[in-house]
Amino acid sequence: MIEIGKINRLTIAKKLDNQCYLDGGELGELVLVDVANAARQIGDNVEVFVYIDGKNQTVATTQKPKAQVDEVAWLKVVSLSHAGAFLDWGLPKDLLLPFSEQKGKLVEGRSCLVRLFLDENNRIAASMLLDDFIQDEAFYYKEGQAVELIIADFTELGFKAVVDHKYWGVLYKNEVFQPLKRGQQLTGHIKKVRPDHRLDLILGQEKYGEKVDATSAKILAVLAKHGGHIALTDKSPPEMIYDTFGVSKKVFKQAIGGLYKQRKIVIEEKGIRLSETP
Missing domain, CATH: 1.10.10.10 (Winged helix-like DNA-binding domain superfamily/Winged helix DNA-binding domain)
Structure with a gap:
C-alpha cells in the first residue's frame, strides 16, 4: 500500500517523452516529477517520496525531504504569509505550518520543532502542537534499548526529548554531561520504564565498571x-x-x-x- 508523505519503492510502468509514470496501485499512475528521467527504464524500481502537489495531483520525486509524515523535525522558517508560516524541509515547495498549528511567535530565519501530518485533504502540513501527537505512555521498550532522540525542551528536571518520533522521555540534567540544544538529534538509551509507562532516558550505555x-x-x-x-x-x-x-x-x-x-x-x-x- 502506498503511503502519502513517505518514502515508497515503486516501479516505472510507462515512459513517454522522457516523462516517467509509476505504478501507484490503487492511486493509479503517478508522475515522477524529476527532470533527469532519461536514463530510467520501464520496470526500474525507484525509491520516491509521494505527495499531493499544488494542482491536487498525487506525484512522486526521488528527492528526499528532511522529514516524512509522522516524524518530528527541527525546520527553518523561510517565510510568513496570510496562510501561515512556510518551512524549509528540503523540497522545492516549502512546507506549510498553518496558523492553527503554531505555538508562540515565529521569526523568519529561525527554526522550530514540528511534527508532520496529513490534513483532511491528504496534504502534508506541519504542527508545533507536539502534545497532540506525541504520547506520554510508551510500551514494549526495554531498559538499555537504543532509541533515537530529538531534544524538545528544557525543564527543571533536565531535558524533554521525543523518543523515536512517538513518545516523550526525560534526560535528567545531573546525568547529562554535554551541551544540548533544542532540535538536536542523537542516539540515547532507555534508562528505565517507570510503572506509569513513562520513559527515563540516558545518553551513555557503557557499563559503569x-x-x-x-x-x-x-x-x-x-x-x-x-x-x-x-x-x-x-x-x-x-x-x-x-x-x-x-x-x-x-x-x-x-x-x-x-x-x-x-x-x-x-x-x-x-x-x-x-x-x-x-
Missing part, C-alpha cells in the same frame, strides 16, 4: 602527555571534568580513587600527579 576502567587509562595517558600533572581533582567542576575526559564527576572520582589505591597517582590539593613509585 568498563567506563571507570577506560577513564583510568585515559587519565594516565593525559598525565603522561602533560608532564605527569593535570589541574583536576575530585573537587573540580563537573564541566571541566567532562571537557577533559568526557565522563561524569562520579566516574572520574571512582577512576582516580582506584589509581590512587594502586599507587599510580598522587592526589594533591590543586591536581593529580603521576606517582614516582613503580
Whole structure:
C-alpha cells in the first residue's frame, strides 16, 4: 500500500517523452516529477517520496525531504504569509505550518520543532502542537534499548526529548554531561520504564565498571602527555571534568580513587600527579 508523505519503492510502468509514470496501485499512475528521467527504464524500481502537489495531483520525486509524515523535525522558517508560516524541509515547495498549528511567535530565519501530518485533504502540513501527537505512555521498550532522540525542551528536571518520533522521555540534567540544544538529534538509551509507562532516558550505555576502567587509562595517558600533572581533582567542576575526559564527576572520582589505591597517582590539593613509585 502506498503511503502519502513517505518514502515508497515503486516501479516505472510507462515512459513517454522522457516523462516517467509509476505504478501507484490503487492511486493509479503517478508522475515522477524529476527532470533527469532519461536514463530510467520501464520496470526500474525507484525509491520516491509521494505527495499531493499544488494542482491536487498525487506525484512522486526521488528527492528526499528532511522529514516524512509522522516524524518530528527541527525546520527553518523561510517565510510568513496570510496562510501561515512556510518551512524549509528540503523540497522545492516549502512546507506549510498553518496558523492553527503554531505555538508562540515565529521569526523568519529561525527554526522550530514540528511534527508532520496529513490534513483532511491528504496534504502534508506541519504542527508545533507536539502534545497532540506525541504520547506520554510508551510500551514494549526495554531498559538499555537504543532509541533515537530529538531534544524538545528544557525543564527543571533536565531535558524533554521525543523518543523515536512517538513518545516523550526525560534526560535528567545531573546525568547529562554535554551541551544540548533544542532540535538536536542523537542516539540515547532507555534508562528505565517507570510503572506509569513513562520513559527515563540516558545518553551513555557503557557499563559503569568498563567506563571507570577506560577513564583510568585515559587519565594516565593525559598525565603522561602533560608532564605527569593535570589541574583536576575530585573537587573540580563537573564541566571541566567532562571537557577533559568526557565522563561524569562520579566516574572520574571512582577512576582516580582506584589509581590512587594502586599507587599510580598522587592526589594533591590543586591536581593529580603521576606517582614516582613503580
